[in-house]
Amino acid sequence: NNHGLLCMVNPEIISRSGLAVMREGCMSVPDYTGDVERATEITVRFLDSRSGQQREVTASGFEAVAIQHEMDHLDGLLFLDRVISVSTGLFRRKQYR
Template sequence: MSDPTGSIRPAVRPVVRAPAPVLGTAAAAVDPCAPEVLQLAADLVATMKVSPGCVGLAAPQVGVGAQVFAVDVTGHPKAKTVHGAFVLCNARVVEASQWQKGREGCMSVPDLTGDVKRASRLVVAGFAPGGTQEIEIVTDAFEARALQHEIDHCAGLLFLDRVAGAHAVYARKVYL
């Protein structure tokens, strides 16, 4: 939401849950400089910050079919390389290697986790909101996993679409 001066005021948006149709539909490419994309980027970061344990959030998860997502793995014990909080538009994987299986969860599938094989070395290209030059992010380990998870959301895929089978899906543990 913009105030009268035209600056963006981030808003927390509700997270949609599977089987919402937007989660299974490939999102549209965006103009990273469009005002609505700048607002969406700010809202994704704001929503992540108030969501305990959240390390990534894609536009389809807030009901918007756009190729925009936020990631922040700062402080996560499995993170090695950490770029802090960032948002990417129209992201694509450029290089992926060193595949490893790891457990994933998702705010849009809150009751389940699953084992997913993902690249642990990754190069992703995309645009920062407001940017006109494509940037590359080189990362590894947990941040690489988070990026692939969010890129999947933009392609209409959930982590459940990537598990090896029902034997690799688990009820989420609740810690009291």
């Protein structure tokens, strides 16, 4: 269930189901990862910038998590804002030299 490249304008999640905790990271915060709870399946409505058409896509698994993560950025949020517990769910990445 992978839709490939999606160029979304004004995306809006219109339904969500299931919950799972996954480890997330982000290039905006390269030194940390964290446990974040996200919906496992979403339906998102958006304007497709390539075709100019309104679309709805149902995504699940990693694709659903990635869409939610990127939509958070549009709202000014980072995964750090959604970490389940700063004391037990936030991890410093190992430094490789």
